[in-house]
Amino acid sequence: MSATPPQAACYVYGIVPSGTRPPEAAGVGDPPAPVTLVSHHGVAALVGEIDVRRPLGTPRDLIGHARVLDEVAAARTPVLPFRFGAVVRDTAAVTDELLAPQEQRFLAALEDLDGLAQFTARATYRQDRVLREIVAHRPDIARLREEVAELPEAASRPRRIRLGELVAEALVARGRSDTDHLVAELGPLAAATSRAESTADQPATVSFLVAADRWSAFERAADALAADWDGRVDFRLIGPLAPYDFAPQLVDAQGPGSWD
Amino acid sequence: MSVTPRSSNYMSRPSSSGLVDVVDLILDKGLVIDIYIRVSLVGIELLTIDARIVVASVDTYLRFAEAVNRLDLADDKSQGLPELVQGMQEGGARHKTRGALEGVKDKVSGLIGGGEDEDDEEEPEERPRRRSRPTSRKGHER
Numbered sequence: 001m002s003a004t005p006p007q008a009a010c011y012v013y014g015i016v017p018s019g020t021r022p023p024e025a026a027g028v029g030d031p032p033a034p035v036t037l038v039s040h041h042g043v044a045a046l047v048g049e050i051d052v053r054r055p056l057g058t059p060r061d062l063i064g065h066a067r068v069l070d071e072v073a074a075a076r077t078p079v080l081p082f083r084f085g086a087v088v089r090d091t092a093a094v095t096d097e098l099l100a101p102q103e104q105r106f107l108a109a110l111e112d113l114d115g116l117a118q119f120t121a122r123a124t125y126r127q128d129r130v131l132r133e134i135v136a137h138r139p140d141i142a143r144l145r146e147e148v149a150e151l152p153e154a155a156s157r158p159r160r161i162r163l164g165e166l167v168a169e170a171l172v173a174r175g176r177s178d179t180d181h182l183v184a185e186l187g188p189l190a191a192a193t194s195r196a197e198s199t200a201d202q203p204a205t206v207s208f209l210v211a212a213d214r215w216s217a218f219e220r221a222a223d224a225l226a227a228d229w230d231g232r233v234d235f236r237l238i239g240p241l242a243p244y245d246f247a248p249q250l251v252d253a254q255g256p257g258s259w260d
Numbered sequence: 261m262s263v264t265p266r267s268s269n270y271m272s273r274p275s276s277s278g279l280v281d282v283v284d285l286i287l288d289k290g291l292v293i294d295i296y297i298r299v300s301l302v303g304i305e306l307l308t309i310d311a312r313i314v315v316a317s318v319d320t321y322l323r324f325a326e327a328v329n330r331l332d333l334a335d336d337k338s339q340g341l342p343e344l345v346q347g348m349q350e351g352g353a354r355h356k357t358r359g360a361l362e363g364v365k366d367k368v369s370g371l372i373g374g375g376e377d378e379d380d381e382e383e384p385e386e387r388p389r390r391r392s393r394p395t396s397r398k399g400h401e402r
Contacts, residue, residue, distance in 0.1 A: 057307030086293035093300030164321030226271035
């Protein structure tokens with residue numbers, strides 16, 4: 001418990017089991033302070049000193065936050081990530097106000113996470129290919145497209161907006177259906193699944209919690225799916241990651257906190 | 261055995277996440293410290309708080325209208341073998357999609373990169389509702 005000067009505070013990355021080796025990745029801050037562990041019995045917080053006078057959120061800060069947490073997850077250590085920007089006065093407050101009251105819930109959530117890490121699969125469309133398919137399959141869109149092309153730009157604005165709306169809706173509909181397919185193909189290999197809402201720009205993004213002994217099989221299944229979609233879809237698989245999409249529900253599922 | 265990202269024929273397997281991936285992966289995700297810490301929370305200015313604002317719908321629609329108008333449908337007739345061959349030559353996962361579908365991401369990167377000049381006039385419509393909903397959990401055996 002060191003006395004910290006007033007401009008310094010404690011950035012909290014996440015919760016891990018006590019005894020976890022602190023990750024080596026450069027974290028949040030400029031320059032990033034080393035990541036250390038504040039432990040209380042079986043649970044610990046991954047923390048780093050930070051200068052409160054500097055706003056947070058540069059690209060390096062965001063990437064630093066993710067790399068610290070993902071390094072832990074890749075080492076097969078369960079970790080409960082905090083949302084970016086969690087800052088507490090000092091390490092004493094981390095122990096007294098965070099770890100001590102929540103010890104049992106955090107421990108139980110970490111146990112549930114044991115051996116699991118998040119993988120996020122993201123499919124985006126090859127623009128021209130998919131737009132062509134949409135025009136080909138939707139006579140109404142094809143007709144509107146021709147009408148717009150024949151009008152001067154100023155006169156076509158309402159129709160262009162309608163055209164874009166129809167195209168965006170068609171992309172979302174495809175995204176939902178492709179998300180269904182992603183979940184059906186990869187979900188059986190995962191302990192839990194979390195799908196993001198489809199948008200025209202991000203049609204299919206799904207996160208999976210996958211047990212370490214299935215990581216290889218999961219990657220193979222994902223690659224097979226990508227092969228099926230080749231030419232139409234760009235497919236990215238990111239992971240192993242800290243369970244960003246699952247941690248809050250995991251902790252909530254442990255019942256009320258000890259202050260209640 | 262630690263899993264190192266392997267090269268793959270069809271999907272891209274980034275070894276360390278780039279900024280766009282990180283933004284999507286971590287912003288608005290994870291445990292919220294305010295729920296736990298009441299006394300000693302330090303309010304610190306966050307630059308990214310509104311990073312995922314999407315532009316107004318009309319702009320989005322016009323962007324898609326332009327993309328679909330630009331299409332050269334004459335290519336349709338040659339769809340099939342030539343495109344297949346081209347696809348093979350270009351080698352699956354190395355493709356990069358550009359254009360309308362990437363517009364919002366580019367914008368996000370610009371905002372985070374501190375570009376606060378030309379974006380000021382855009383009217384933020386809403387924060388995208390992309391909060392994920394777990395559909396199942398547990399069910400894993402140890």
